[in-house]
Structures are given as structure tokens and as C-alpha cells.
Amino acid sequence: MSRVRLLVGTRKGAFILTSDGKREKWDVSEPHFAGWEMYHLKGSPVDPNRIYASQTSGWFGQIIQRSDDGGKTWNTPGSSSEELAGPDGMPKGESNKFVYEGQVGSHMWYDGTQHPWEFKRVWHLEPSLTDPDTVYAGVEDAAIFKTTNGGTTWVHQATAFPAAGSFVNAVHLFDANNGVAVGDPVGGMTVHTIILDPKNANRIYIAISAAGAFRTDDGGKTWRPINKGLKAQFELPDPDAEVGHCVHRIAMHKSRPDVLFMQKHWDVLRTDNAGEQWTEVSGNLPSDFGFPIDVHAHEPNTIYVVPIKSDSEHFPPDGKLRVYRSRSGGNEWEALTKGLPQKDCYVNVLRDAMSVDSLQPCGIYFGTTGGQVYGSADGGDTWNAIVRDLPAVLSVEAQVLP
Amino acid sequence: MIRVMLPYHLRNLARVEGEVQLEVAGSVTLGSVLDALESRYPALRGTVRDHGTLRRRPFVRFFACKEDLSLEPPETKLPEEVVTGKEPFLIVGAIAGG
Numbered sequence: 001m002s003r004v005r006l007l008v009g010t011r012k013g014a015f016i017l018t019s020d021g022k023r024e025k026w027d028v029s030e031p032h033f034a035g036w037e038m039y040h041l042k043g044s045p046v047d048p049n050r051i052y053a054s055q056t057s058g059w060f061g062q063i064i065q066r067s068d069d070g071g072k073t074w075n076t077p078g079s080s081s082e083e084l085a086g087p088d089g090m091p092k093g094e095s096n097k098f099v100y101e102g103q104v105g106s107h108m109w110y111d112g113t114q115h116p117w118e119f120k121r122v123w124h125l126e127p128s129l130t131d132p133d134t135v136y137a138g139v140e141d142a143a144i145f146k147t148t149n150g151g152t153t154w155v156h157q158a159t160a161f162p163a164a165g166s167f168v169n170a171v172h173l174f175d176a177n178n179g180v181a182v183g184d185p186v187g188g189m190t191v192h193t194i195i196l197d198p199k200n201a202n203r204i205y206i207a208i209s210a211a212g213a214f215r216t217d218d219g220g221k222t223w224r225p226i227n228k229g230l231k232a233q234f235e236l237p238d239p240d241a242e243v244g245h246c247v248h249r250i251a252m253h254k255s256r257p258d259v260l261f262m263q264k265h266w267d268v269l270r271t272d273n274a275g276e277q278w279t280e281v282s283g284n285l286p287s288d289f290g291f292p293i294d295v296h297a298h299e300p301n302t303i304y305v306v307p308i309k310s311d312s313e314h315f316p317p318d319g320k321l322r323v324y325r326s327r328s329g330g331n332e333w334e335a336l337t338k339g340l341p342q343k344d345c346y347v348n349v350l351r352d353a354m355s356v357d358s359l360q361p362c363g364i365y366f367g368t369t370g371g372q373v374y375g376s377a378d379g380g381d382t383w384n385a386i387v388r389d390l391p392a393v394l395s396v397e398a399q400v401l402p
Numbered sequence: 403m404i405r406v407m408l409p410y411h412l413r414n415l416a417r418v419e420g421e422v423q424l425e426v427a428g429s430v431t432l433g434s435v436l437d438a439l440e441s442r443y444p445a446l447r448g449t450v451r452d453h454g455t456l457r458r459r460p461f462v463r464f465f466a467c468k469e470d471l472s473l474e475p476p477e478t479k480l481p482e483e484v485v486t487g488k489e490p491f492l493i494v495g496a497i498a499g500g
Contacts (some may be wrong), residue, residue, distance in 0.1 A: 093440065
């Protein structure tokens with residue numbers, strides 16, 4: 001019988017939750033990398049025991065960790081006993097080296113002053129669909145790095161997210177000088193979403209907070225914004241601007257790579273032509289603000305969001321934690337509440353903290369800033385708290401193991 | 403022999419317990435001690451100083467003999483007690499919220 005493994009990143013360590021295919025009883029691991037912010041952990045689709053993890057700290061910066069045995073043991077890449085040439089067995093120090101190349105330039109802060117582009121942390125790791133040694137990293141300040149040697153070294157990919165205009169307001173910034181989209185200097189300027197097209201190896205979608213969605217069709221050499229149809233009524237001087245939209249998450253079903261679903265700062269949207277045009281599908285949601293969005297593993301038109309009250313109040317409306325499901329690819333939504341707290345609940349669900357498994361029926365999982373990880377083994381009809389008292393959850397990734 | 407005390411998380415990362423001891427060739431300065439530390443424990447590269455600029459990370463502090471040397475330039479000579487190994491050079495995670 002298949003097993004399920006959840007990789008959970010939190011503010012104070014990573015946890016691995018495992019269950020059999022029934023997904024009723026779960027084992028919760030001891031904390032990995034206790035005390036560190038674990039932004040994201042993700043396994044290779046071709047080798048699920050190969051797991052990459054982003055370990056960060058405001059004190060000591062970025063660390064990359066890799067496991068080759070499903071999360072039992074970890075090394076900074078390049079440091080396994082086979083890889084170490086020296087006799088002392090000391091870990092190497094290149095796997096956390098994220099250096100911007102080329103003319104990086106500067107960008108404007110909220111106060112109008114120029115600040116140099118600066119690496120802060122890896123938000124998201126997206127392993128290749130075909131090669132376990134190749135991974136893309138989405139980082140803050142917005143850029144993409146790529147490794148082709150299992151994380152041992154990382155190379156900055158072309159950053160030419162093209163300029164479309166120039167504006168400044170209190171929240172969102174755009175720097176036309178160096179042709180790089182930038183954003184909110186407090187929480188933004190981050191490549192947080194990377195989606196690899198399963199049918200076209202040269203096509204990658206990314207999303208940058210306070211900048212928007214972008215697509216490459218040449219394997220990452222050039223990028224162009226794909227934000228037509230997005231509206232920012234309050235955040236931008238021009239609501240229809242080509243760049244500057246605060247996209248929170250994009251999701252795709254692997255059977256239909258031209259169809260994308262988006263949870264934006266406000267609004268849930270859909271495109272049927274790879275981002276050329278987006279249409280709002282918020283419909284009857286109680287709030288169309290939120291962070292994660294995901295697609296059912298077997299029903300490409302069934303999508304899930306977690307409505308949040310507003311940009312100013314990052315918790316569910318009315319203190320009720322509700323996942324909303326649409327079986328029609330948007331517009332018509334139903335609240336899923338069974339097993340979720342329906343009063344006094346004021347947690348948030350962050351953009352990388354929702355995931356689906358590919359068992360029958362489809363399992364869905366999400367983690368909260370209150371430290372709960374909720375799971376449903378029936379497509380969202382009923383929910384259970386797998387664990388209740390973890391540190392604030394930053395990310396959840398589900399893996400199915402044979 | 404220079405004695406260096408690392409914060410908890412960096413001891414784990416470098417896979418050491420307690421103090422580390424370093425040989426520093428030539429002048430014992432803030433910069434040369436950190437160079438020797440990173441050379442002996444490469445996993446610490448980027449965690450104390452930036453990979454490229456070699457500037458101290460904002461939430462890391464350098465103490466020695468009850469003095470705060472965090473703002474001193476890299477060519478600053480360390481006190482004699484540190485050079486002789488009587489006192490350790492302290493790398494400290496700054497106290498910050500959270």
C-alpha cells in the first residue's frame with residue numbers, strides 16, 4: 001500500500017509527517033534543523049527520497065540542506081562522505097552561496113533612496129521534473145538560481161524581468177532603470193512560485209510578490225510579464241499596469257499546463273492560454289483575498305483556496321477556518337468546514353502551505369500560522385488536524401511513496 | 403592557538419562541540435581569524451560574513467576581552483590575551499526579537 005509523507009517547514013524547524021494510504025494515523029517526526037526558519041522542503045519527482053530544504057536565519061543567513069534517504073539524514077550539498085575529498089570530513093561551504101551575477105544595479109525603496117540588490121533567502125525550491133540533481137530556487141530579492149549538481153553550487157539565472165513602466169507608491173515599487181521588477185521592500189521582492197511545464201521543458205512560470213506573473217519560453221533566458229486581466233484597484237496608480245501586481249500563488253494541473261489558477265493579493269483568477277489573458281473567478285467567495293491555491297490531483301477543474309479577511313487582517317472571515325472548493329474551475333464555490341474550527345479561529349495559511357497528494361481519493365493538506373496541519377483524505381469533504389502544536393507553518397509538500 | 407567560541411547553531415553547522423581552535427599565520431586580526439575559521443570550517447562561509455563583500459552579517463557580533471569589536475575594521479588587531487589563547491574570541495548571535 002502506498003504511503004504519504006508530508007514535508008512541513010515552520011518558523012522553528014522542519015517536521016516530517018508520515019502515514020499509510022488510509023491517511024488516518026500519522027507519525028510526527030522530531031524537529032529537523034530545530035530553531036531555524038525552514039521556508040520550504042520539496043522532494044524530487046523522479047526520486048522522492050531526494051529532498052531539498054531551505055534553511056534560513058536572520059542571524060546566520062541561508063543554508064541549503066539535502067537528504068538522499070527521505071529525510072532521515074541531511075547534508076549541506078557537497079558534504080556527504082562520498083563527495084568530500086579531504087580527510088577531515090568537514091562540510092563544504094558553497095551550497096549556500098547565492099551571488100547575483102551581471103549588472104544587478106539598485107532599486108528604489110519606499111523613501112525614494114536607491115539600495116543595491118541583495119540576496120536574503122530562498123523561499124521556494126522547485127526540483128526538476130526529470131533530473132534529481134537539477135533544482136530551481138526562487139529567492140528574495142527577486143531572482144532565480146539553478147543548480148545542476150544536487151545543490152552543491154547555484155548559478156544566478158538571467159534576471160531580465162522586463163520593464164513595462166515606472167511607478168512608486170507606498171507599497172509597491174518598480175524600477176525601470178535596470179529592467180527588473182521589484183516590490184514591497186518589507187515583505188516582498190520575492191520569487192515565491194516556480195511552475196515547470198510538464199509538456200514543454202523550455203516553459204517556466206514564476207510569480208513575484210508586488211511584481212506579478214512571468215513566463216519564459218526559452219528555458220529561462222528571457223522572461224515576459226503575463227498579467228493581462230489582473231486589476232489592482234488600490235495598490236497601483238494604474239490598475240491595469242503590466243507589472244506591479246501582487247500575485248500570491250499560481251497553481252497548475254499537470255494534464256493542462258496552459259490553464260493556470262491564481263490567488264492574487266485580492267481576486268482569484270484563471271487563464272486558459274498560458275497567461276495571455278486572465279479572468280477573475282472569485283464568484284461567491286466570502287473574501288477573495290488569500291495566499292495559497294491548489295488543484296485537485298485528478299480533477300483539473302477542481303480548485304481550493306482559503307479565504308482571508310483582508311490585506312490588513314490576515315485571518316479567516318468571521319473567525320471560521322473554511323477551505324473553499326470550486327468544481328467548475330472558479331466562480332462557483334462551496335465552503336468545506338467539516339473538522340475545521342468554525343469559531344474563534346484567527347490563523348493564517350501562507351502561500352506555500354497547501355499541497356495535494358495523488359492517491360485515490362485525492363488528499364489535501366494545509367498548515368497554519370497557529371501550528372496546525374490539517375488533512376483531508378476525501379478531496380476536502382472532511383478534515384482532521386494531523387498535528388496541532390507545531391511552530392508557525394511556512395510550507396507543506398505532500399509526497400506519495402510506493 | 404586562537405580560541406573561538408561559536409553560537410549554538412553555528413557549532414551544529416560546523417559539526418563541532420565547545421570552542422574551536424585555530425592556527426592563524428601572521429598578524430592576528432579580526433579578518434585573519436575569520437579567514438582561518440572559514441578555511442577550517444567552510445560550512446560557516448556566508449553565515450558570519452557575506453560571501454561576497456565579507457561584511458559582518460547584521461545580527462552577528464564580535465566580542466573579545468569584554469570589548470565589542472563588531473564595528474571595527476577587519477585589519478583590527480585582536481587583544482594579546484586572544485593571540486596567546488588566554489581569552490577566546492567570541493562570535494555571538496545578537497539578541498533580537500523572536
